Amino acid sequence: MQIQLLSPREFEQFRGFIYRESGIRIADGKVSLLSNRIRRRLKACEVASFREYFRLLTSSKAGEELQYFLDAVTTNETFFFRTPAHFQWLTSSLVPEMSAAARSGQRDPSLRIWSAACASGAEAWSIAFCLDACRFQLRDWSISILGTDINETEICAARKGKYPARVIESLTDAQKRRYFAPVDNDMWQIRPRYRQMAEFALHNLMQPLNQPPFDCIFLCNVLIYFDAQSRQTVIDQLTRSLLPGGYLVTGPSEGVYGMLDSFQKVAPMVYRKPVASELPDPGDTCQGCKP
Numbered sequence: 170m171q172i173q174l175l176s177p178r179e180f181e182q183f184r185g186f187i188y189r190e191s192g193i194r195i196a197d198g199k200v201s202l203l204s205n206r207i208r209r210r211l212k213a214c215e216v217a218s219f220r221e222y223f224r225l226l227t228s229s230k231a232g233e234e235l236q237y238f239l240d241a242v243t244t245n246e247t248f249f250f251r252t253p254a255h256f257q258w259l260t261s262s263l264v265p266e267m268s269a270a271a272r273s274g275q276r277d278p279s280l281r282i283w284s285a286a287c288a289s290g291a292e293a294w295s296i297a298f299c300l301d302a303c304r305f306q307l308r309d310w311s312i313s314i315l316g317t318d319i320n321e322t323e324i325c326a327a328r329k330g331k332y333p334a335r336v337i338e339s340l341t342d343a344q345k346r347r348y349f350a351p352v353d354n355d356m357w358q359i360r361p362r363y364r365q366m367a368e369f370a371l372h373n374l375m376q377p378l379n380q381p382p383f384d385c386i387f388l389c390n391v392l393i394y395f396d397a398q399s400r401q402t403v404i405d406q407l408t409r410s411l412l413p414g415g416y417l418v419t420g421p422s423e424g425v426y427g428m429l430d431s432f433q434k435v436a437p438m439v440y441r442k443p444v445a446s447e448l449p450d451p452g453d454t455c456q457g458c459k460p
C-alpha cells in the first residue's frame with residue numbers, strides 16, 4: 170500500500186513531538202515535506218502507517234529510532250566558508266586581538282571555538298583552515314574546535330571529513346588542493362594536517378553543553394527553524410557557554426538580535442559578551458528606588 174500524506178491530526182502530533190525534542194518548529198503547510206521525510210522511516214522500520222510509527226516513536230521501545238527520526242527530519246545544508254565575512258573577521262580581528270592579549274599577558278595562549286549545529290562539519294573545518302592560516306600568530310597555542318549537531322549521521326560524516334565533489338565545488342582549485350586530498354569514487358577528504366584540529370559530538374542546543382566555556386561560538390543557519398521561545402532557550406544556553414568578552418557569530422536569519430541586548434555588536438552578525446565590569450550596576454536599574 171502506498172502511504173500518502175500525514176492527516177492534519179498526525180501532522181500536529183509529529184510536529185509537536187519534533188518541537189519538544191529539538192526546539193524546531195515545523196511551519197504550517199509543510200505537510201508534504203514532513204510526510205516524505207517520515208515515510209523513509211516507516212519503510213526502514215517496516216511499519217504500515219504514520220499512526221503505528223508515532224506509537225513506536227513515543228513508546229519505551231523507541232530506542233535508537235528516536236535518533237534516526239531526528240536525523241530524518243532535520244535540514245542539514247551547509248557549505249565551506251558559507252558566510253565569507255565571518256571567516257574574514259576570524260582571521261583579521263579575532264586572532265590578532267587574542268594574540269595581542271596573550272602577548273601582553275592578559276590571557277593564556279589558548280583558543281576554544283564551538284561550531285554549534287555544524288551539520289556535516291563544513292563550518293568547523295572552515296574555522297580550522299583559517300586558524301591554520303594564522304599558525305605563526307598562534308604558534309604554541311592550545312587550539313580547540315568543537316562541532317556539534319543533533320543529527321548523528323551528520324556528525325559521523327563530519328568526523329570522516331569526506332565529501333562528494335559537488336559539496337566542495339564552490340572552493341577555488343587552490344583551496345581544494347590545499348585542504349583536501351582526492352579519495353575513492355569522486356570523494357574528497359580533509360587532509361590529516363587539518364583533521365586533527367577539530368572534534369565532533371552529538372548535542373541538542375536546547376540543553377546545556379558539558380564543556381569548559383568558549384572564546385567564540387558560531388551559531389549559523391539553525392535558529393531560522395525555531396520559534397521565539399526555543400531561540401531564547403538556545404541563546405541562554407550558549408551565553409552560559411561563552412566566556413566573558415567572548416564572541417557569538419550568527420547567521421543572517423537567526424532572528425536573535427533582540428535577545429542579545431547586553432552584547433555589543435562588533436561586526437555584522439558578530440556580538441561580544443560583556444565582561445563583569447561592563448555590566449550595569451544592578452542598583453542603577455531599580456526604577457522604584459530614590460537616589
Ligand SMILES: C[S@@+](CC[C@H](N)C(=O)[O-])C[C@H]1O[C@@H](n2cnc3c(N)ncnc32)[C@H](O)[C@@H]1O
Binds near residue numbers: 191193243286388391
Ligand atoms: C542548515 S544546517 C546549518 C549548518 C551550519 N551551521 C551552516 O551554517 O552551514 C542546520 C543544522 O542544525 C541542526 N539542528 C537543528 N536543531 C538542532 C538542535 N536542537 N540542536 C542541535 N542541532 C540542531 C540540524 O541537524 C542541521 O544540521
